[in-house]
Amino acid sequence: MLDDTDRRILRHYQHAPHLGPAELAELAGVTPATCARRLDRMQATGVIRANRAVIDWRALGYEVEVSLRVTLDKTQVRAFDEFMDAARNVPEVIEIQTFLGRVDLRLSVIARDMAHYQDLYRRAILTLPHIADIEALMHVARIKSDEVLPV
Numbered sequence: 001m002l003d004d005t006d007r008r009i010l011r012h013y014q015h016a017p018h019l020g021p022a023e024l025a026e027l028a029g030v031t032p033a034t035c036a037r038r039l040d041r042m043q044a045t046g047v048i049r050a051n052r053a054v055i056d057w058r059a060l061g062y063e064v065e066v067s068l069r070v071t072l073d074k075t076q077v078r079a080f081d082e083f084m085d086a087a088r089n090v091p092e093v094i095e096i097q098t099f100l101g102r103v104d105l106r107l108s109v110i111a112r113d114m115a116h117y118q119d120l121y122r123r124a125i126l127t128l129p130h131i132a133d134i135e136a137l138m139h140v141a142r143i144k145s146d147e148v149l150p151v
Contacts, residue, residue, distance in 0.1 A: 070134050
């Protein structure tokens with residue numbers, strides 16, 4: 001369970017994870033030792049899962065992003081596992097989500113341009129195992145992309 005001090009630290013940390021414990025401690029109104037100890041505890045308990053770089057794929061030349069809604073042939077016992085194992089091996093698949101409902105999975109796929117996407121779709125996506133149906137949704141704009149929580 002998080003207390004007010006933990007929430008204060010997290011509030012500042014999620015906006016500026018690059019800050020060291022001393023700067024973060026000052027913002028949160030605690031000592032650097034307290035801040036470091038609490039950050040360590042929150043990482044050990046899984047409250048803080050990771051620090052990562054958020055890469056702008058467009059800046060690296062990937063102009064096309066597509067969400068693929070995939071329905072699997074669930075008559076095959078290992079359909080989910082085999083599909084996900086194969087999809088993980090496609091470098092341009094940057095996210096895989098599973099769902100309960102009519103759609104089983106969603107893949108986020110990036111490509112340099114439409115020709116690259118078309119090649120990728122034919123060569124690497126349509127050859128994934130156990131696909132019963134697939135629907136492509138072309139990304140137009142990202143309106144909100146935020147993992148900041150109201151702590």
